[in-house]
Each structure stands twice: as C-alpha cells, then as structure tokens.
Amino acid sequence: MGGDGFAHYPNLSVGCKAVLRRVALGMKNRQIAGELVESEAAVRMTLCRFYQRTGMHGRSGAIAWALRHERCCLADSRSADGPRSEPRLPEM
Secondary structure, three states: OOOOOHHHOOOOOHHHHHHHHHHHOOOOHHHHHHHHOOOHHHHHHHHHHHHHHHOOOHHHHHHHHHHHOHHHHOOOOEEOOEEOOOOOOOOO
16 A cells, blocks of 8 residues: 555546646636636546545545645646646645
8 A cells, every 4th residue: 555545546547637636726627627628528527437436525525635645646747748737736
C-alpha cells in the first residue's frame, strides 16, 4: 500500500485527475469543460465514474478525496506534447 493511499485507485486516468484538480479549485462543470475542451456531459460522466469507483458522494467528497491524495491527483501532469501547467491548490 502506498503512503498516499493512491494504490487503491491506480487506474484513474489523466483526464479524471485533470477534472478532479479543477473540481477541487471550485470550478463548475461548464468551466471545467471549457478549459479542458470537453463537453459538459463528458465532465459529468468522468465525475460519475469517479464517484462509483471511490464510493464518494458529490463534489465535496471529490474535493476531500483529491486533497487527501494531492501528491498523485493534484500534481502537474505531462502530456505527449511536453509539460503542461495544471492548477495547484493553495497551501492550507
């Protein structure tokens, strides 16, 4: 088991992590969809799958999960095109 607890959810996609980062920053689905160039329905489905896989309920649960797993979920990600800047949560 990893120190950050992420070992329980090794198959979260890069896209799911990108959505979770933005949910944790308080963005609405429409804002997330616009920033990620996805449909709002795709963002909703990503969140629904996340809720099913983790047993979380609602955005507050997703935010709590993302904060608990910040090292792997909220860290900068890299795309095939090279480094990509992702939003960071403020220090608490």
